[in-house]
Amino acid sequence: MSRLCSVYFTVMKIDIRSLKSSEVSRLQYLPFGRKETHRRRFMLQESGKLIFFVAWWDNLPVAQVLLNWEGGDASGVPPQVRPWPEVSSLFVHPDYRRRGVASRLLDMCERITFQRDYVNIGLCVHVANQPALNLYARRGYRDAGWDPYLAQGVYVDSNGGRSNWRELRVYLIKSFGKGI
Numbered sequence: 001m002s003r004l005c006s007v008y009f010t011v012m013k014i015d016i017r018s019l020k021s022s023e024v025s026r027l028q029y030l031p032f033g034r035k036e037t038h039r040r041r042f043m044l045q046e047s048g049k050l051i052f053f054v055a056w057w058d059n060l061p062v063a064q065v066l067l068n069w070e071g072g073d074a075s076g077v078p079p080q081v082r083p084w085p086e087v088s089s090l091f092v093h094p095d096y097r098r099r100g101v102a103s104r105l106l107d108m109c110e111r112i113t114f115q116r117d118y119v120n121i122g123l124c125v126h127v128a129n130q131p132a133l134n135l136y137a138r139r140g141y142r143d144a145g146w147d148p149y150l151a152q153g154v155y156v157d158s159n160g161g162r163s164n165w166r167e168l169r170v171y172l173i174k175s176f177g178k179g180i
Contacts, residue, residue: 050067051109065088067112084119087121090123109121110139121173122172125170142173150168152166
């Protein structure tokens with residue numbers, strides 16, 4: 001019982017909000033810790049192309065997600081017409097996983113999408129990321145019926161080190177019923 005109370009207490013301290021200019025340099029704790037990446041995403045938010053949500057625990061950024069109005073910012077997304085927003089770059093720091101933080105970030109994205117009168121929201125996920133697939137299934141995301149596709153690129157870490165990445169992804173979609 002005390003474990004559940006502890007988890008509940010921790011989740012209640014989480015503050016989720018769109019990224020502010022003054023916070024960009026504080027995101028090195030998250031993946032893609034290069035300031036250039038965060039700065040580029042913040043500029044996309046400023047232009048209205050996405051919302052960059054960050055979950056803060058006290059003053060520490062512990063999770064992030066992008067809500068893209070014009071499709072994801074990752075390469076390799078299949079060219080099918082997607083007249084709905086997409087979630088991308090959902091990441092929760094390992095020390096804060098399994099505490100409901102990812103669900104709260106998704107709640108925020110889904111609520112705003114629904115409020116803007118969209119009937120669907122989509123995302124792509126690595127076919128081998130079973131924890132994420134389980135989370136999305138519990139939340140009502142279903143396979144869009146498109147073929148899995150290969151996404152690849154170069155990851156540059158916070159020290160400037162470069163490594164190639166590639167993963168097979170599947171596209172999931174959630175349709176909203178009456179209210180969220």
